[in-house]
Amino acid sequence: MNNNTKRIIITITAISVLALSSCGGSDSSKHSSSKTSSTTESQIESKTDASSVSETTVTTSAAEDVSTEEVFSQTDESTDSSESDTSESAETASADAGVSDIQILEASADNTALSSGNATVTIGKKQIDLSGAYIIDGVDAEITGGTYESSGSDQNVFLVINGGSLKISNAEIVKTGDASTNDSKRSSDVSDDYNFYGMNSVILVVGEGSSAEISNCTITSDCSGANAVFSTANATANVSNVKINTTGNSSRGVYATYEGTINADHVDITTSGAHCAPIATDRGGGYVNITNSIVQCSGDGSPCIYSTGDIKVENVVGVATGSQAAVIEGKNSITMTNCDFTASGGNNGVMLYQSMSGDAADSDATANCSTLTMSGTTIRNNSEGPMFYIT
Known part of the structure; x- marks a missing residue:
């Protein structure tokens, strides 16, 4: 040998x-x-x-x-x-596995008032300019019911930064507007700004102390470079009874980078674009814990799970029709308990x-x-x- x-x-x-x-x-x-x-x-x-x-x-x-x-x-x-x-x-x-009935309610009169905004943040060693249709900057925001959308290129629907927290339930969240920049070496993929730093994602949570709690919601991403729930730079996102559907390339389901954490229970994730693992981490690592869920993916290079960090799944059913069941890159891990993958x-x-x-x-x-x-x-x-x- x-x-x-x-x-x-x-x-x-x-x-x-x-x-x-x-x-x-x-x-x-x-x-x-x-x-x-x-x-x-x-x-x-x-x-x-x-x-x-x-x-x-x-x-x-x-x-x-x-x-x-x-x-x-x-x-x-x-x-x-x-x-x-x-x-x-x-x-x-x-x-x-999967979600129970999700009821989208009318927007509550008690919802926190939010506006659009821009912010420059540091993720890893890079400064990046971000934009949100609804920005939660160092405040606690609570939303029940309603429909929230962004059709602008490179804009998040919800952007949580500087220790802010978002609690959203019984709402519909929709992202359109393709990523504006493709990868210089591989034109079929978007640039690192989307894959590593969350630009154009539906919900982006950035930085230690920043958090999102998403429950009884539907999340739809119908454009390229639009990951559904993205946690990065030590932020945390908790997701429960949520249905996620993405159609564009490089638009994953739940996605953590730079030691972000995502905990999800009873989620149903469907992706159809290339490079769209429903459950994934990427550069800088991350932690994803998924229970009682269903994931389906049909795009090229889109396994059910892609790990550059630590991913744990329990009672998860997954089907990948264009890729592997699971991929681990580097010295990282996936733990599966009572799961079924094809x-x-x-x-x-x-x-x-x-x-x-x-x-x-x-x-x-x-x-x-x-x-x-x-x-x-x-x-x-x-x-x-x-x-x-x-x-």
Whole structure:
């Protein structure tokens, strides 16, 4: 084994957890729909107690998926009970996931009065000029009911800064107006201002002490570079019983960068553009915790989950028809508990890799290796490639 050979560790223990880690290696590209063949030279270590493997299953249509065959061929006697238990977990996730009826109310007369505005903020090491149709600058704002829109390019609907807080419920939030600047190297994508710093997002929360609480709302993004809920620079967003739909490229569902945090429960996220993972982090890392939810994505390079930070999902059902179920970039992590994911069109089921883009630098890492941990979870890979692709 030479120094360039990567190691994959798949461990199945008595508490029914499958953990997969990748350390080292690099890839010069950053595309979650990679067409490269599987890393068949990787070393596989399986530590299996045949009597205890009961909850985690991985299924694939790829004949060359050696890793999963090697691990699960050792547990034939327990396969039936394993699949049964996992199916029950998936059914539980499906039954509990998603949103209940959302009632959009008339705007309350007691709503906090807000106006449009501009602000210059620092995110990471960059100063960026932002604009909001409704700006919450260091104040506490509470909104019940109503419809809130922005049709301007590069403008957020709600912009929360300088320790401000937004509490919004039973409202409709709509964003139109495409990003005005494309990436200089890849014209199909928008520039970093949208991907890393939240420009043109529907709801953007910036800075430590800034927060948003979004409940019983619908969020619609019908333009490019318009992520739905974006938390950055140590801000926090809490989302509950919310339906999100995005249609443009680079318009993700819940999205954290630069150590932003998003906690979401009972959300239903659908994305259809390219580079639109429903659940994602990016440069500078972030923390996303999702429970009892449904995610669907159909665009190229749009896995259900894309992590450059620490993402935890529980009782989540996800379907990706143009990409992987999950992608981890760099020394970061995804933890799945009682989930059910299906992937097709992405050439593999799950990818763990390191690009050279700088979006998952070691200084921002949340783990020692790229780490996927699954418990009570099913992932189905309907593509022609391997279940796991690791660089």
